[in-house]
Amino acid sequence: MVRDRQPQARGGLWSDFMGWMKALAGASPARAALLIFAFAIAFFTSLLMMPWATASGRPASLPDALFVATSAVSVTGLTPVNTAEHWSLAGEITIIVAIQLGGLGILTVASVLAASVSRSLGVRTKQLAQEGWKTDQLGEVASLIRIVIIISLAIEAALAAVLVPRLIAIEGDVVTGFWHGIFYAISAFNNAGFVIHADGLEAVGHDPIVLWAIMIGVVLGSLGFPVLYVLWRFRWHYRSWNIHAKLTVEVTTLLMVVGAAIYAFLEWNNNATIGEMPMWEKLQSSLFASVNMRSGGFSVVESNHENSTTMLISDALMFAGGGSVSTAGGIKVTTIAVIWLAFLAEARGDKESVAHQRTIPASAVRVAVSVVAMGATLVLISTLALMHITGLDMERPLYESISAFATVGLTSGLTEELPPSGLYVLAALMFAGRVGIITFAAALAVRQRTTRYRYPEGRPILG
Secondary structure, eight states, X not given: OHHHHHHHHHHHHHHHHXXXXXXXXXXXXXXXXXXXXXXXXXXXXXXXXXXXXXXXXXXXXXXXXXXXXXXXXXXXXXXXXXXXXXXXXXXXXXXXXXXXXXXXXXXXXXXXXXXXXXXXXXXXXXXXXXXXXXXXXXXXXXXXXXXXXXXXXXXXXXXXXXXXXXXXXXXXXXXXXXXXXXXHHHHHHTTOOOOOSTTGGGGTTXXXXXXXXHHHHHHHHHHOHHHHHHHHHHTTOGGGSOHHHHHHHHHHHHHHHHHHHHHHHHHTTOTTTTTTSOHHHHHHHHXXXXXXXXXXXXXXXXXXXXXXXXXXXXXXXXXXXXXXXXXXXXXXXXXXXXXXXXXXXXXXXXXXXXXXXXXXXXXXXXXXXXXXXXXXXXXXXXXXXXXXXXXXXXHHHHHHHHHHHXXXXXXXXXXXXXXXXXXXXXXXXXHIIIIIHHHHHHHHHHOOOOOSOOOOOOOOOOO
């Protein structure tokens, strides 16, 4: 009888737990996403604190383990320790698993939240959302998740097919080259920015195939699943793309090209960065820097060797980020597009914002402004906290805060110098910048209500 009761008890506890999770997800998908990511960070923190996870065989400290786990799950790339030297092979495997699960989790959670939002709104809004995704799978969460995983793994496999043989040739060792190729393929597509060379990408930064493979992986990961799905379904038939895909690709290309041009102009004669490179390598490194400023986090040169003006441009590009429902962070390029279109409409005296023969609803403008305000507030609070903790001027704390919030991973070297209190500040910012923006935007989209009355207009003086 005892043996019969035990399985039932275990099954009952598991059923109760799953019932609680389903009820939570049904009542508040955003809150469920926050809890899932928090549990994942706690789990990987505990793994990284095991003696076998470090090269020295001694358990990692809680601040270091928590920070790296948060950075990996949120696919940021900031780290207070040298990944290649501090962690053992088992620790590196733990990190890349956290990156993979974090990246897929971000895409999946964002996709499911988008589907949940569409179901929470009216029939007309649901139809508009479904047209925006250009898919009939919107209401089928299982199919949506399956498509996300298949597309992600297919791109990572293609990147690995390029990187593995090239890195085997560079490293001169099959096992090392294979491991590095797999690691960088996953890290690149997920915009994680983690590297497992002790001296960063300088060891392989001279190879154009490696750099271009990483760049392509970062760009594809930053476009977002809805755009990748449209590209996979409609290829290069531009007229069949929805407005989200068009705006994402257009703004991404614009920021990438302009960022590369500005970086080349500012750093062309800086011998500490690209000044001593041949012209072709200067142009390539400038494009590589521009691509990774917006979320990738990989770098061939150290950011703290750049000019102050270049770091300021980096701040702006990092804050912009990549596409919605992607592994990239920031406020998202579509947010920038919506705000810019609203500005143009106001300048022209138009009542509505229009792009590609589509009207941008006022509710989208309000959400975009709210996301920017939330991001700027989080960065401001973090910057002030780091300035107080370190006693430094604004430049490096601001750079590190934007990098953490936008889950980029570029660093001015400040993260390695921070005490535990500073690491906790940045870890909280990475979590909020990654999961918070997604859930915040989803919550704003759901909270639409219709009132049966309207107050008289009152116009405050602006400007």
